Each structure stands twice: as structure tokens, then as C-alpha cells.
Amino acid sequence: MSKPLTDQEKRKQISVRGLAGVENVADLKTNFNRHLHFTLVKDRNVATKRDYYFALAHTVRDHLVGRWIRTQQHYYEKDPKRVYYLSLEFYMGRTLQNTMVNLALENACDEAIYQVKTYLQIFQDGGTGTCFLDSMATLGLAAYGYGIRYEFGIFNQKIVNGWQAEEADDWLRYGNPWEKARPEYMRPVHFYGRVEHHPDGVKWVDTQVVLALPYDTPVPGYRNNIVNTMRLWSAKAPCEFHLKDFNVGGYIQAVLDKNLAENISRVLYPNDNFFEGKELRLKQEYFVVAATLQDIIRRFKASKFGSTEVVRMDLTTLPDKVAIQLNDTHPAMAIPELMRILVDDEKLSWDTAWDITVRTCAYTNHTVLPEALERWPIDLFQNLLPRHLEIIYEINRRHLERITALYPGDYDRLRRMSLIEECGQKKINMAHLCIVGSHAVNGVAQIHSDIIKDTVFKDFYEVDPQKFQNKTNGITPRRWLVMCNPGLAEVIAEVKIGEDYIRDLSQLKNLLKFVDDDALIRDIAKVKQENKLKFAVHLEEQYKVKINPNSMFDVQVKRIHEYKRQLLNCLHIITLYNRKSIIIQAAPGYHTAKMIIKLITAIGEVVNNDSVVGDRLKVIYLENYRVTLAEKVIPASDLSEQISTAGTEASGTGNMKFMLNGALTIGTMDGANVEMAEEAGEENLFIFGMRVKDVEALDQKGYDAMEYYNRIPELKQVMDQISGGFFSPGEPDLFKDIVKMLMHHDRFKVFADYEDYIKCQEKVSALYKNTKEWTKMVIHNIAGCGKFSSDRTIAQYAREIWGMEPSLEKIAAPDDPR
Numbered sequence: 112m113s114k115p116l117t118d119q120e121k122r123k124q125i126s127v128r129g130l131a132g133v134e135n136v137a138d139l140k141t142n143f144n145r146h147l148h149f150t151l152v153k154d155r156n157v158a159t160k161r162d163y164y165f166a167l168a169h170t171v172r173d174h175l176v177g178r179w180i181r182t183q184q185h186y187y188e189k190d191p192k193r194v195y196y197l198s199l200e201f202y203m204g205r206t207l208q209n210t211m212v213n214l215a216l217e218n219a220c221d222e223a224i225y226q227v228k229t230y231l232q233i234f235q236d237g238g239t240g241t242c243f244l245d246s247m248a249t250l251g252l253a254a255y256g257y258g259i260r261y262e263f264g265i266f267n268q269k270i271v272n273g274w275q276a277e278e279a280d281d282w283l284r285y286g287n288p289w290e291k292a293r294p295e296y297m298r299p300v301h302f303y304g305r306v307e308h309h310p311d312g313v314k315w316v317d318t319q320v321v322l323a324l325p326y327d328t329p330v331p332g333y334r335n336n337i338v339n340t341m342r343l344w345s346a347k348a349p350c351e352f353h354l355k356d357f358n359v360g361g362y363i364q365a366v367l368d369k370n371l372a373e374n375i376s377r378v379l380y381p382n383d384n385f386f387e388g389k390e391l392r393l394k395q396e397y398f399v400v401a402a403t404l405q406d407i408i409r410r411f412k413a414s415k416f417g418s419t420e421v422v423r424m425d426l427t428t429l430p431d432k433v434a435i436q437l438n439d440t441h442p443a444m445a446i447p448e449l450m451r452i453l454v455d456d457e458k459l460s461w462d463t464a465w466d467i468t469v470r471t472c473a474y475t476n477h478t479v480l481p482e483a484l485e486r487w488p489i490d491l492f493q494n495l496l497p498r499h500l501e502i503i504y505e506i507n508r509r510h511l512e513r514i515t516a517l518y519p520g521d522y523d524r525l526r527r528m529s530l531i532e533e534c535g536q537k538k539i540n541m542a543h544l545c546i547v548g549s550h551a552v553n554g555v556a557q558i559h560s561d562i563i564k565d566t567v568f569k570d571f572y573e574v575d576p577q578k579f580q581n582k583t584n585g586i587t588p589r590r591w592l593v594m595c596n597p598g599l600a601e602v603i604a605e606v607k608i609g610e611d612y613i614r615d616l617s618q619l620k621n622l623l624k625f626v627d628d629d630a631l632i633r634d635i636a637k638v639k640q641e642n643k644l645k646f647a648v649h650l651e652e653q654y655k656v657k658i659n660p661n662s663m664f665d666v667q668v669k670r671i672h673e674y675k676r677q678l679l680n681c682l683h684i685i686t687l688y689n690r691k692s693i694i695i696q697a698a699p700g701y702h703t704a705k706m707i708i709k710l711i712t713a714i715g716e717v718v719n720n721d722s723v724v725g726d727r728l729k730v731i732y733l734e735n736y737r738v739t740l741a742e743k744v745i746p747a748s749d750l751s752e753q754i755s756t757a758g759t760e761a762s763g764t765g766n767m768k769f770m771l772n773g774a775l776t777i778g779t780m781d782g783a784n785v786e787m788a789e790e791a792g793e794e795n796l797f798i799f800g801m802r803v804k805d806v807e808a809l810d811q812k813g814y815d816a817m818e819y820y821n822r823i824p825e826l827k828q829v830m831d832q833i834s835g836g837f838f839s840p841g842e843p844d845l846f847k848d849i850v851k852m853l854m855h856h857d858r859f860k861v862f863a864d865y866e867d868y869i870k871c872q873e874k875v876s877a878l879y880k881n882t883k884e885w886t887k888m889v890i891h892n893i894a895g896c897g898k899f900s901s902d903r904t905i906a907q908y909a910r911e912i913w914g915m916e917p918s919l920e921k922i923a924a925p926d927d928p929r
């Protein structure tokens with residue numbers, strides 16, 4: 112009997128077939144040893160696992176360098192249009208494995224990987240937002256990701272007695288082998304000060320300066336030799352910071368004060384779908400925008416475009432060479448900042464500057480939840496960015512003038528569409544600023560794009576319908592299939608359709624020809640079983656809980672938010688009290704989220720220790736949800752919970768990751784679930800609950816939770832258990848806030864979908880008993896995943912918003928390092 116392949120070996124098989132010439136293993140080993148010796152200054156007797164990791168990272172990185180330099184030269188020579196993707200939420204993913212997959216180096220790194228195996232699993236993690244960068248590089252777009260180099264990323268979550276505790280994520284402590292500091296491109300960013308109006312223009316003076324120091328990270332495309340750049344800014348105090356107050360005591364204080372300026376890039380605000388109007392956050396938003404725009408304009412002026420100095424310096428051609436995509440309203444200040452540069456510094460007329468700005472910028476909306484929309488108090492602006500406030504007032508004056516001309520006398524419309532909200536404390540509505548200052552506005556799934564046109568941005572849609580678009584989100588099949596589930600990637604490639612689908616995910620539809628093929632059904636079921644076993648072992652090692660790998664892995668992984676309705680899942684678990692397992696995470700300082708975590712762990716305490724239930728139902732809360740955990744749990748899942756109230760989840764991307772990894776979805780008609788049902792066939796998903804129109808009708812009528820509570824005996828029983836202390840012995844009041852919310856002011860209408868959800872779960876359980884039918888449904892789902900590649904998403908952004916043409920062509924490879 113042959114030994115089953117390791118994940119490493121499976122990915123290797125895929126990478127080997129993708130290669131023209133096999134990499135020189137001996138060279139790689141030599142370089143690995145060289146780095147261990149010269150870079151890490153260690154020998155094998157004293158090298159730690161971390162040293163091995165760094166040596167390997169440097170070895171792999173060497174293969175990127177030539178391609179990186181060559182790609183940037185190539186862009187300079189060809190001078191294509193550039194796209195700048197601005198986001199406050201980029202942070203590093205697992206670059207090493209991703210680089211090895213994209214460069215087809217994994218096979219050659221064998222020995223080195225063997226040495227660092229366990230370390231690879233615990234080191235280097237990151238967040239989302241990198242899918243788009245991967246696709247932009249794979250599609251050969253001259254793209255740049257711009258953001259902040261946070262010293263502390265999203266906190267690490269610890270669960271102590273069922274309660275969440277947060278720990279700082281000190282990810283840079285041991286250095287980051289992937290980034291390259293570029294102090295030569297440091298930029299000044301101004302804050303505070305005052306505005307002077309002179310006959311020859313406006314001056315923003317007496318400002319405080321913070322320097323933005325760029326760190327570049329390479330972003331390799333999939334086997335096309337392209338390496339793009341993600342540039343993240345770090346705040347540095349200028350040397351002369353406050354030194355004008357120099358005296359002996361003042362000097363020490365001034366040096367200590369440098370820290371204050373550098374706080375700007377200290378920490379990522381972890382709020383998900385929630386706006387908290389903190390000055391430091393506004394500083395972060397302006398900091399990234401101001402530094403990035405200087406870079407964009409410098410690169411534009413230094414480009415080869417045009418044959419003469421005159422053409423090159425003519426900023427009216429900026430929109431032909433530059434696209435700026437605003438990821439949510441967080442970088443919205445790009446609009447007034449670009450206006451400030453064009454009008455105050457470049458001395459263009461307002462009209463010319465405005466035309467350039469609108470044609471350059473585009474805005475992606477990510478949520479319709481009112482608590483998530485950014486509205487910055489005027490006072491904050493007046494103090495921190497006085498010139499930008501003036502510019503926003505002028506943008507608004509002209510915008511309202513246009514609306515008045517279109518709708519004379521419609522004062523209510525003017526009030527609704529103003530960039531400035533006047534009721535109570537005056538605030539700037541950043542979404543309105545983005546819509547007015549952009550030529551394209553998009554939602555991230557069809558249903559969400561329709562909703563913004565019909566509701567929050569209806570007035571804007573009426574005046575500028577041509578601006579509104581949809582770009583359904585996607586995920587990169589490199590990370591979310593080849594990297595995280597090599598067994599499945601291999602079955603798909605080896606057994607049936609070749610491996611071109613990794614670049615062109617629509618080819619997955621070819622699997623439909625084999626949906627009744629017993630060998631394929633068997634192999635797919637086998638891979639899932641292997642992934643589940645592996646995850647069960649991981650759970651046992653990490654959390655000391657034993658789960659039955661033959662039970663259904665029913666998983667809800669996503670950040671905790673009321674609209675995502677983790678509570679609906681809780682009610683189901685209590686109702687059934689029989690099989691299954693769940694998993695989740697929260698933002699700190701968010702009381703309800705913390706209570707939800709406590710409830711889940713409390714349910715786990717009761718259910719997992721019930722000897723009658725035994726191993727038929729286990730409830731597990733996995734702490735510290737992050738990409739590395741998602742990469743483990745998603746390939747091992749049978750059932751994906753996507754149960755938000757219809758109309759609240761803009762798209763979701765977790766839903767797509769599960770679908771691609773062979774889980775079935777139980778979900779509402781919300782976000783991208785709608786399109787998943789369209790692509791795989793609605794009969795191949797477990798769809799339940801209210802549609803958007805039902806939610807609206809219920810709002811009209813008035814949602815009365817008690818009506819459901821009184822009518823549905825099982826629901827009443829569940830709620831009585833929670834409020835009666837069944838899950839909090841000795842502390843019956845522990846969950847009273849959750850109970851009160853569900854019964855009396857639940858914006859997300861959990862009870863209204865309870866009955867249908869329970870019924871739908873019964874259908875799921877029945878089908879799960881028939882492995883063959885279940886697996887056929889899985890194949891239909893995988894075959895329907897083509898649309899959900901971020902390559903498709905990015906190709907649409909490129910063609911329909913940025914005016915760029917994607918290409919799968921390779922560029923020439925440089926000689927690899929000796």
C-alpha cells in the first residue's frame with residue numbers, strides 16, 4: 112500500500128506540472144545555508160525554528176527580487192495606465208507559502224521546508240484584502256496597493272472563562288523579511304495649522320509635519336513573472352520635531368513627544384462595520400491619502416508618457432494614466448486632497464481640477480448599515496484639516512447648486528443630498544463626498560448594488576444613474592484552494608480537467624460532466640474526510656476537545672456582528688441539542704459581541720458535558736479567528752452558515768471560500784449567496800428565510816418578536832432556558848441583555864427566520880446521511896464557483912471602471928539568483 116501524499120507533496124504535483132524547467136534544488140539549498148550563515152548569523156547547532164523560517168523566507172525572496180525590479184522597469188518602459196488601490200485594511204498575509212505557490216518553488220524548497228515545517232504553521236498571518244492584489248498581479252495590471260503599516264494589526268483574541276480578552280499583535284517584533292523600507296521616498300504629511308487667502312492663491316500654513324516612511328512588499332502574480340508592489344506607510348516624526356522649543360528640559364520632552372507623532376501608524380482600529388469618530392483614526396485616513404497622492408503624482412510626472420516635458424507635466428491627462436480606487440470611504444480624503452494639490456499647488460482652475468479628480472477616482476461601498484457609515488464632525492476637521500474643510504464646503508456648494516437647478520424648491524432633497532449633515536452636531540457625510548467626487552460607485556454583490564440604488568443612495572442614483580455599477584466580490588483560488596486545500600485542487604486537476612482552472616476558474620464548470628462519476632464522487636468525499644480528520648487532530652492538540660470526524664462539521668466562521676446572526680445559530684443548537692460544531696470571533700469593546708461569545712461557550716459547557724448527547728453534538732468556539740485558521744477550518748467543513756438578515760450582508764467572501772472548498776451552504780437570500788444559488792442552481796443550496804421584500808414588509812407591519820415566542824413552543828423553550836439560567840447556573844441574569852434584545856428590540860429579526868431555519872436544518876441532516884447525494888451536490892457547487900474568483904472581479908473593475916485591459920500573458924523571467 113502506498114503512503115498517502117502530504118499536502119506539501121500534493122501542491123508539489125501541481126507546481127511541477129506548471130513548470131518549464133525544474134528549479135535547481137541544490138542551488139536553493141546552498142542559498143538557504145548561505146542565508147542561515149550570513150543573514151541570520153547562525154549555525155545549525157544554535158539555529159531556532161524562527162531562524163530556519165527567516166532563512167527560507169530570504170531564499171524564496173531572492174527569487175522575487177529580479178522579477179520585481181524587472182516588472183517595475185517593464186511598467187516604466189511600457190508606461191501603461193496605473194491603478195492605485197487605497198485601503199486602510201491591508202495587512203500582510205502568509206507571504207512565504209503564497210510566493211512559493213505563485214513562483215512554483217515549493218518542490219525545490221523541500222528540504223528547507225522540512226526543517227521549518229512546524230514553524231511555518233504558526234508564523235506569519237494576516238488579514239483579508241490581499242485577494243485583489245493577487246488577482247491584479249495575475250492579470251498583469253500595473254497596480255499598487257497603498258495602506259498603513261500598522262505596528263499592531265488586529266488583536267489576538269484569548270478566551271478566558273468564556274470571556275474575550277484582547278492581546279496586542281506584535282507582528283513586527285522579530286522583523287519582517289518581506290518588506291523593504293524606502294527612506295529615500297519619505298513624504299511629509301501636514302496637519303493642523305491655518306489657511307491664508309492671498310491674491311495669488313491659498314496657503315495652508317503653520318502646520319505640524321509628520322513624515323510618511325514607505326515599506327514595500329512584493330506581490331507576485333501566478334506564474335507570470337510579474338511582481339507588483341504593496342506600499343505601506345509608517346509614521347515618523349521629523350528630526351526637528353518640536354526642537355524649536357529647545358532648552359535642556361525641552362529637548363528631552365521633544366524627543367519623548369516624537370512618539371506621539373508616530374502613534375499615527377501604531378494600531379489598526381478593529382471595528383468591523385462600525386464607525387467610531389476618533390481623531391487618531393481621521394489622522395490615519397488623511398495620512399495614507401496625503402502620502403499616497405504625493406507618490407502617485409511624482410510617478411506620473413516622472414513617467415515616459417508623452418514625448419515632451421509639456422505633455423508629461425500636463426495634469427489634465429492624469430485620468431488617462433491613473434485610476435484611484437477607494438476601498439470604502441476610509442480613504443475618501445483623496446478627493447479633497449487631490450483638489451487641494453491641483454488647485455493650491457498646481458494652480459489649476461477649480462473646474463479643471465474637479466474634472467480631473469472625478470475622472471480619476473472611483474468608490475466601492477461595502478455596507479448599508481447606518482452605524483458603519485462615516486460621518487466626521489466638522490469641529491474635528493476645522494482643527495485638523497482646515498483647508499480640506501474649505502474645499503469640502505466648496506464641493507458641496509457647487510453640488511447643491513446643481514441639485515437646485517435640477518429640482519428647484521425641493522429643499523428636503525437638498526438636505527438629504529448635502530455633504531454636510533446639519534441636524535445636531537454638524538457632520539461630513541463621507542459616502543456623499545465619495546459619490547460626488549467619483550465617476551463610478553459600486554456595490555459588492557448584485558443585490559447590494561441594487562439596494563444602494565433603491566435606498567441609501569437613491570437620490571444620487573436619480574441624478575447620476577451612469578455612475579452606479581456592481582462588482583460582485585471574489586476570492587483568489589491560489590490562496591483559497593491551491594494553498595489551503597491541495598488535496599481538492601489535485602483531485603480537480605489530476606482526475607478531470609487539468610490545472611488551467613487555477614488561472615481561469617470558470618473552467619470548473621467542466622466538472623459538471625463528471626457529476627455522476629463514481630470515482631470523482633469517491634475522491635471528493637475522501638479529500639473532505641482527510642481534511643476533517645486533520646482538523647479534528649488539530650482541535651484535540653490545540654483545544655483538548657475530541658470531535659467525531661464522522662459527524663457533520665457545521666461551521667460559522669466570521670466576525671461577530673448582530674446582523675450576521677450568530678444568535679440564530681445558537682438557537683438552533685439549543686433546539687436540536689444533537690450533532691455538530693461551531694466557531695466564531697469578535698471586535699473588542701462591543702458589549703453584545705462579547706455576550707454572544709459568552710453564550711456560545713456557555714452552551715458548549717452544557718452540551719459538550721452531557722453524557723446522553725455524547726459525541727453526537729459538540730459546540731466549539733475557536734478563539735482568535737484569522738486567515739491561517741480560516742485556511743484550516745474551511746477545507747474541513749461540511750456545512751457553511753451564511754444566515755444574515757436579508758439585505759444586511761453586502762456580499763460576504765467567507766461564503767465563497769466554503770463553496771470552493773466543497774462545503775454546502777445553508778443561507779438566506781443575502782449578499783453573494785443570491786448569486787451562488789444562481790450559479791450552482793438554487794436546488795443545490797439550502798436557502799431559507801425572509802427575502803429582502805419580506806423583511807421590508809415586516810418592517811412596514813412592525814416586527815413583534817413576542818408573537819413568534821408565544822406561537823412557537825420550541826422557540827419559547829429555548830428562550831426560557833437562556834433566561835432561566837440553564838446555561839449560566841447560579842447566574843440566571845447573565846444573558847438578560849441578549850434575551851431582552853431578541854425579545855424587544857432586535858433590528859435583525861432573528862425569531863422571524865427561526866422556524867424556517869430549523870426546518871431547513873432538518874433537510875440538511877437528512878441529506879447528510881446520504882454521502883453520495885451530498886457529494887453530488889458538492890460537485891455542483893464547486894462547478895458553480897467560477898464566477899467567484901477575484902480574477903473575474905478584478906477583470907471587471909479593470910474594464911468597466913479603470914479603463915485597463917487585463918492580460919494573462921507572461922513577461923520575460925530574469926535569471927534567478929546564483
Ligand SMILES: *Cc1c(COP(=O)(O)O)cnc(C)c1O
Nearest residue numbers: 668669737738741763764765766
Ligand atoms: C474571508 C474572511 C472574512 C470574511 O468572512 P465573511 O464570512 O464574508 O464575513 C473575515 N475574516 C477572515 C479571517 C477571512 O478569511
